[in-house]
Amino acid sequence: MQLPPADRTTSPFTGFTRAHWEVAADALLAAVEPYASPDRALYHLPGERTSWSGRLSDGLEGYARTLLLAAFRRDEKALERYADGLAAGVSGIWPRIEDRSQPLVEAASIALALRLTRDQLWDRLDDGVRQRAAAWLGDALTAEPWPCNWELFPVTVGGFLAEIGHEPDASRTAIDRGLERIEQWYAGDGWYTDGDGRKFDYYNGWAMHLYPVLHAWLERDERLLELYGDRLSRHLSDYARLFGGDGAPMHQGRSLTYRFATTAPLWLGALTGRTPLTPGETRRLASGALSYFLDRGAVDDRGLLTRGWHGPDESVLQGYSGPASPYWASKGFLGLLLPADHEVWTARERPGPAERTDAVTPVGPPNWLLQSTRSDGVVRLHNHGSEDVRYDPYYTRLAYSTVTAPSPSYDNSVLVGDDPSRTDIEPLGAGDGWVASRHTAGGGARVTSVVLARGAAEVRAHLVAGAAPGTPVRVTGWPATEGVQAELLPVFGLDDALTGVTGEDATLFVALARLTADADPVPLAELVSVRADEHGAVEVRWSDGETLLVRLGAQAVEVT
Numbered sequence: 001m002q003l004p005p006a007d008r009t010t011s012p013f014t015g016f017t018r019a020h021w022e023v024a025a026d027a028l029l030a031a032v033e034p035y036a037s038p039d040r041a042l043y044h045l046p047g048e049r050t051s052w053s054g055r056l057s058d059g060l061e062g063y064a065r066t067l068l069l070a071a072f073r074r075d076e077k078a079l080e081r082y083a084d085g086l087a088a089g090v091s092g093i094w095p096r097i098e099d100r101s102q103p104l105v106e107a108a109s110i111a112l113a114l115r116l117t118r119d120q121l122w123d124r125l126d127d128g129v130r131q132r133a134a135a136w137l138g139d140a141l142t143a144e145p146w147p148c149n150w151e152l153f154p155v156t157v158g159g160f161l162a163e164i165g166h167e168p169d170a171s172r173t174a175i176d177r178g179l180e181r182i183e184q185w186y187a188g189d190g191w192y193t194d195g196d197g198r199k200f201d202y203y204n205g206w207a208m209h210l211y212p213v214l215h216a217w218l219e220r221d222e223r224l225l226e227l228y229g230d231r232l233s234r235h236l237s238d239y240a241r242l243f244g245g246d247g248a249p250m251h252q253g254r255s256l257t258y259r260f261a262t263t264a265p266l267w268l269g270a271l272t273g274r275t276p277l278t279p280g281e282t283r284r285l286a287s288g289a290l291s292y293f294l295d296r297g298a299v300d301d302r303g304l305l306t307r308g309w310h311g312p313d314e315s316v317l318q319g320y321s322g323p324a325s326p327y328w329a330s331k332g333f334l335g336l337l338l339p340a341d342h343e344v345w346t347a348r349e350r351p352g353p354a355e356r357t358d359a360v361t362p363v364g365p366p367n368w369l370l371q372s373t374r375s376d377g378v379v380r381l382h383n384h385g386s387e388d389v390r391y392d393p394y395y396t397r398l399a400y401s402t403v404t405a406p407s408p409s410y411d412n413s414v415l416v417g418d419d420p421s422r423t424d425i426e427p428l429g430a431g432d433g434w435v436a437s438r439h440t441a442g443g444g445a446r447v448t449s450v451v452l453a454r455g456a457a458e459v460r461a462h463l464v465a466g467a468a469p470g471t472p473v474r475v476t477g478w479p480a481t482e483g484v485q486a487e488l489l490p491v492f493g494l495d496d497a498l499t500g501v502t503g504e505d506a507t508l509f510v511a512l513a514r515l516t517a518d519a520d521p522v523p524l525a526e527l528v529s530v531r532a533d534e535h536g537a538v539e540v541r542w543s544d545g546e547t548l549l550v551r552l553g554a555q556a557v558e559v560t
Helices: 018-035 055-073 076-093 102-116 127-141 149-163 168-183 203-219 222-242 256-272 279-294 325-337
Strands: 186-188 359-363 368-373 378-383 399-401 414-416 423-431 434-441 445-454 457-465 472-475 485-492 499-501 507-516 528-532 537-542 547-552 557-559
Touching: 018 055, 018 279, 018 325, 055 076, 055 102, 055 325, 076 127, 102 127, 102 149, 102 203, 127 149, 127 168, 149 168, 149 203, 168 203, 203 222, 203 256, 203 325, 222 256, 222 359, 222 368, 222 378, 256 279, 256 325, 279 325, 359 423, 368 434, 368 445, 378 445, 378 507, 414 434, 414 445, 414 457, 423 557, 434 547, 434 557, 445 537, 445 547, 445 557, 457 472, 457 528, 457 537, 457 547, 472 507, 485 528, 499 507, 507 528
Parallel strands: none
Antiparallel strands: 359 368, 368 378, 378 399, 414 472, 423 434, 434 445, 445 457, 457 507, 472 499, 485 507, 528 537, 537 547, 547 557
């Protein structure tokens, strides 16, 4: 991908301007064209099909997700090609939208693209094509979604169909039903779970906020925009902290192959005026993420997005990750809806949170602790409240970062009797420099955990109860990664191999941990000292003299 020269005047951190985003969008669109069917209704990108859908559905996914990119780009020539594909697709080629089927997902991208480019695409179609397209999309109004972010796909389709006057009553019913259903998953302070339970991840940004806010904005509904826009603004206060100084998003949650779709809520805040971020900070974070992935092999030598994180990587895929799935990254180009003279494009880049100062920030609803260090730009997420065992290990580890990926050897875990499982996570609170939770492990043992953080240093304490006396316990820390130093030192209850055994009662295990990209860090033992006893009391003294007393119990954690 041949990008324009870096502009270090306007963009001192990334060198990227709007021109870089335009060139990237154009290159991605050009690269998929050889894989379009002769009628352009399907895009059969190379790679193994998923067991989730099938060849037709995968081809539809390729059409819909790249159409969304063309819509954000507002590329007349590209939209003409997609108009041809739409006419063919709704004439019997595309699979029907049925309950919990992949075409329901793709219908939302198609409907949103048509709504955003109505003057360029939809209004220029023949009446017969419009009627068939509306009828095909109309099945989304009554198709039952999976009980998660899928509830917003009928909302998005309904918004477009209501606008063009197709089945207005059914469209409004689908909109109201979907928006009502997601209310049960709003956890407060700008955070949703992705369905029942405690599934907190990037679906907050590229689905749970994106569709309602865009719907309200396109509807010009000030009441809805105030509701969903205010939630988005609050969310962005936390969300901006999930990006490292090198531009990397946090490596946590599912569907990570969407990569720079993580930038969508950043642009969305600027587009709707619902953001706490300055224009220069918004562009710095978004351009940093795009640059991060383009520099690390996200696009192969054919110009196609691969299924992975940097390059191809099966470890980040799910059963629904087909050849075209990565093109939900198109959502990251939402910023192109902003005109070239908008201040988000013209303002000088400003540093992101990870570049401004060392910070240890609790995030309430997910019960996370975000720990960033300015010297190396690394952001660490201590997870004491997000869980979805279907997609382990991207939810169930104790910690994640912007420079590491979960390893097969169970990093950041407590293994009770060699069992690494972590289920039934119960948040026990988060505060100034600490976060705690309790979970089930080792065939029924309950582990109460707390981490205290300062700078890059961490104190990790685990109280294991309910295991038979003599049960082996092993504590693991950060995975080894090139260019990053990971440390884990035993403090109490653990030998030099970070193993111990349970006693007759609840047993305490304490370790010091650190993940740093600094070349010559101060020895960890000089930053913090710890004393602990078998009753679950841990005294932590930081090098500046501040002392905290932690009491771990079977039911609660107290930090004073």
